[in-house]
Amino acid sequence: MSMIPFNKPYMTGKELWNIAQAHAKGHLAGDGSFTKLCNQWIEQRTGSNKALLTHSCTAGLEMAALLADVGPGDEVIMPSYTFVSTANAFVLRGAVPVFVDIRPDTLNLDEKRIEAAITPRTKAIVPVHYAGVGCEMDAIMAIAAKHKLLVIEDAAQALMSSYKGRPLGSIGDMAAVSFHETKNIISGEGGALLVNNERFIERAEVIREKGTNRTLFFRGQVDKYTWVDVGSSYLPGEIIAAFLWAQMEDADAITKRRLAMWHTYHQWFDEAERAGKLRRPVVPAHCTHNAHMYYILLPDLARRTAVIEQLRVADVHTVFHYIPLHSAPAGRKFARAHGEMMVTDDTADRLLRLPMYAGLEERQVEAIRIVLSVL
Numbered sequence: 599m600s601m602i603p604f605n606k607p608y609m610t611g612k613e614l615w616n617i618a619q620a621h622a623k624g625h626l627a628g629d630g631s632f633t634k635l636c637n638q639w640i641e642q643r644t645g646s647n648k649a650l651l652t653h654s655c656t657a658g659l660e661m662a663a664l665l666a667d668v669g670p671g672d673e674v675i676m677p678s679y680t681f682v683s684t685a686n687a688f689v690l691r692g693a694v695p696v697f698v699d700i701r702p703d704t705l706n707l708d709e710k711r712i713e714a715a716i717t718p719r720t721k722a723i724v725p726v727h728y729a730g731v732g733c734e735m736d737a738i739m740a741i742a743a744k745h746k747l748l749v750i751e752d753a754a755q756a757l758m759s760s761y762k763g764r765p766l767g768s769i770g771d772m773a774a775v776s777f778h779e780t781k782n783i784i785s786g787e788g789g790a791l792l793v794n795n796e797r798f799i800e801r802a803e804v805i806r807e808k809g810t811n812r813t814l815f816f817r818g819q820v821d822k823y824t825w826v827d828v829g830s831s832y833l834p835g836e837i838i839a840a841f842l843w844a845q846m847e848d849a850d851a852i853t854k855r856r857l858a859m860w861h862t863y864h865q866w867f868d869e870a871e872r873a874g875k876l877r878r879p880v881v882p883a884h885c886t887h888n889a890h891m892y893y894i895l896l897p898d899l900a901r902r903t904a905v906i907e908q909l910r911v912a913d914v915h916t917v918f919h920y921i922p923l924h925s926a927p928a929g930r931k932f933a934r935a936h937g938e939m940m941v942t943d944d945t946a947d948r949l950l951r952l953p954m955y956a957g958l959e960e961r962q963v964e965a966i967r968i969v970l971s972v973l
C-alpha cells in the first residue's frame with residue numbers, strides 16, 4: 599500500500615469539460631457566466647445577500663478589512679489559534695489583532711472572553727469556525743450589537759455548515775470562504791466574500807474591481823465607468839470559476855463522502871476516548887458541520903510526536919495544525935494577546951489531524967485503521 603496523504607485534492611471529473619467551455623466562449627477575465635453561477639450557488643446555499651468570488655479567502659478577508667474601514671491603531675478581536683490570513687488582512691491596514699483564548703470544547707473563539715478585550719479602539723470581532731463547526735454566534739452578535747462592532751466571519755472551512763439552522767457565513771456583517779485545494783470544495787486557489795449587511799454591497803463591488811464602478815456600468819446603472827474609491831483586483835478569472843462550478847455541482851456528494859469518513863473515525867475513537875487516551879471533536883447539538891476536518895487531542899506533545907511517527911512508519915500521513923499567532927514572530931510584532939492563552943497553547947501541542955478527503959478509498963480507510971493500534 600502506498601503512502602496515504604493527509605489531503606488529496608478531489609476532482610469530480612467535470613472540471614476540464616467546464617474549462618473547455620470557458621475557453622470556447624472566449625471570456626477569460628472575471629465575472630463571466632461561470633463566476634455568476636458560482637456566486638448564485640453561494641447565495642442560494644448560504645442565504646447571503648451578496649456573494650463575490652475572489653481569488654482566495656485571504657483576498658476576501660482583505661476586502662472585509664477595507665470595507666470595515668479599520669486603520670492604524672484600530673483593534674480587531676480574533677482567536678490566536680487560526681491561519682495567518684485572519685490576522686494579516688487587518689495588519690495590512692495598520693490595525694492590531696487582539697487575540698482571545700478559545701473554548702476547550704469546539705476550539706472556537708471563547709465568546710465569554712470577548713467583552714473584557716474590548717477597548718475604545720475595537721472595531722470588529724472575527725470569529726473563525728474551526729473545522730467547520732460554528733462559533734457561538736448568538737452571543738457574539740449580541741456583544742457586537744451592544745458595543746457597535748462589526749462581525750466578520752472567517753468561514754474559510756465552514757461552507758455548508760450551520761449554526762441553529764442558519765448557514766455559517768450568513769450570520770456576521772460579512773464572511774470569507776475558501777476554495778483552496780485543502781478545503782472541501784476547491785478551485786486550487788479561490789475564495790469568496792459574502793456580504794450580509796446590505797450597506798457594504800456596493801462598495802464591495804467597487805473595491806473588488808480595482809476601485810472602479812465597473813460592476814454598476816455592466817448592469818447599466820451608470821453610463822461610464824471610472825475610478826471612484828480605493829480597491830484592487832480581487833476577482834478570479836473564468837477558468838478558475840469553471841473549475842469551481844464543477845465542484846459546486848457535486849458539493850452534496852463530496853460532503854456526504856467526507857461525513858462518512860468523519861463518522862467512521864468518530865466511531866473508531868469512541869472506546870479510546872472513554873479509556874482516556876484521547877479526546878474526540880465536539881460538535882454542539884445546535885450545529886451541523888461539513889466534515890472539513892477530523893482531529894484528535896492526545897494527552898501531550900510527546901504522545902502526539904510519537905503517534906505521528908508511528909503512523910508515518912505505517913505510511914499514514916498525519917499533521918498537527920496552527921502555531922498560535924500570538925507566539926509567532928509577526929504576531930509578537932503586530933498583535934497582542936488579551937489574557938491567558940492556555941487553551942490555545944495546550945491545543946497547539948496536542949491536536950492531530952487525520953487524513954480526510956472525498957477520494958479516500960475503502961482499502962485506504964482500512965489501512966488507516968492502524969491508528970487504533972498505535973493509540
Ligand SMILES: *Cc1c(COP(=O)(O)O)cnc(C)c1O
Pocket residue numbers: 653654655656657680681683684726752754755775776777778787788789
Ligand atoms: C484556509 C484558511 C484561510 C485562507 O484561505 P485561502 O483561500 O488559502 O486564502 C483563512 N482562514 C482559515 C481559518 C483557513 O482555514
